[in-house]
Amino acid sequence: MQNDPSTLSQRASQLRAHAVRMVHRSRASHLGSCLSMADILTCLYWNTLRVDPAHPDWDLRDRFFLSKGHGAALLYAALAERGFFSVDELQQYCMSGSRLTGHVTSGVPGVEFSSGSLGHALPVGCGVALAAKRENLQYRSVVLCSDGELDEGSNWEAILFAPQHQLDNLLLVVDYNRIQSFGSVRDVLDLDPLADKFRAFRWAVREVDGHNMQQLVDTFSVLPFERGRPSVVIANTIKGKGVSFMEDALAWHYKTPTAEQVSLALRELGVDA
Template sequence: MKSRLLANTMRVLALQMVTRAKASHIGSALSIMDMVAVLYAEILSVDPGNPHWSDRDRFILSKGHACVAVYAALAAQGFFPLPELEYYGQDFSDLMNHISHKVPGVEFSTGSLGHGLPFAVGKALAAKRQGKRWRVCVVLSDGEMDEGSNWEALLFAAHHRLDNLLVLIDYNKLQSLTTVAQTLALEPLADKLRAFGGAVVEVDGHDHAALRAQCKTLPWQTGKPSVLLAHTVKGKGVSFMENQVIWHYRNPSEEQLTQALAELAAERESWGAACGALS
């Protein structure tokens, strides 16, 4: 329940951020909320009071356009005060519309796709060679798997037996203009990832129990990078945004925000949980 409360909070905060900033990519952010919430609530060893703690697990968001998910998680976990989220997307703000390493708790700035995994692999290699026990987690989009650099990085990670690396692929099957299948077909994606040397597990990317269970048993195979192929829904959690490519671009109106927040409030009420501070 801890991670589900966090995910609900993150959705609320993210919707408020993109509405206020008239920003895009809310669909992409909603898609990864559950994964990111499980990681920050229950998996990652991090210290909000000391973001540079040397033995922390490293989290990298390669699909940097979904940054509001991570900004919300970091603020909710105490890396920086919640009111600072109001600066998201404002002039000269560190809370840029693609994830920024100037924000406490963010390891790496991305925005151009295909950069996060090679960087994460470099960190994982450094950890191995220095005998460190911390892990590296990196979240990629499915459309991002079009980038050759990711496949180069997978080859490299397998060759160097980087089993301290967890790659989470947000497989929502929608990319910028249309479906993944109609853009550049990835299937059979799991087989391809296995062929490239990954230990691959497929899960429902919104099933917290399944995500938690898998992430608590890393690595899945000694000597292999773990690749979580997470089947997700773009826009997950807001009925009128789910599976709609338009929410890669459109920012919600005030009316749409109200409706979305009502749906999220209803979700919380359905748990009977007290989350009054969230909205």
């Protein structure tokens, strides 16, 4: 388990650099979404989650579900760097015949569940948490979702369900970068006051700066926030975080960086090209 925030932040930059290269190479998209959750995913995989890359099916591992499946590049980068499979394989991302598809696909070591259509992982995470709860097993169920996908009714069904069954072994992290696929969250379907909504649904809520590694480490280290209640971390983030020209820009949900933009991005991330 890694606790030093600056080491973790360097790791996050490395994952961001992987995602930039992967998306460039395969002419794919969703880079802004990858960069926005890089710090969260780093904290989870190097600090919080009890997983064992040598035994990906270990019974008592924590289960992680990436609900925003379009962030696959960053998840694959994290899993590869964490040792679930070879870092070299990242070069195959979205290439013909590769198992590393553009949305998270199970079968890749370390991936618990395929995602891509939004609003699916929280109910699944609830099911996994409920099974553990009823059988008194100590693993946790962790779901990372985007803000845009909180438009999906299925999420609110699950948000009602989790406190009803006292799933305090469930953690939801919201990557709240305030940009969804076709506009700002405020303009499309405003979620605010989001923390109040979760409180009203009887969740234990923490709000953090989703790029402040110390805050992430501290927050994830005190789970559950309240006994008998599911925990939600609303992580305030910046879409495209870490690459100045991608930050807070809707277009980088879709664009593929040019070779020149890749060089600029890697320089900003402090990673050699």
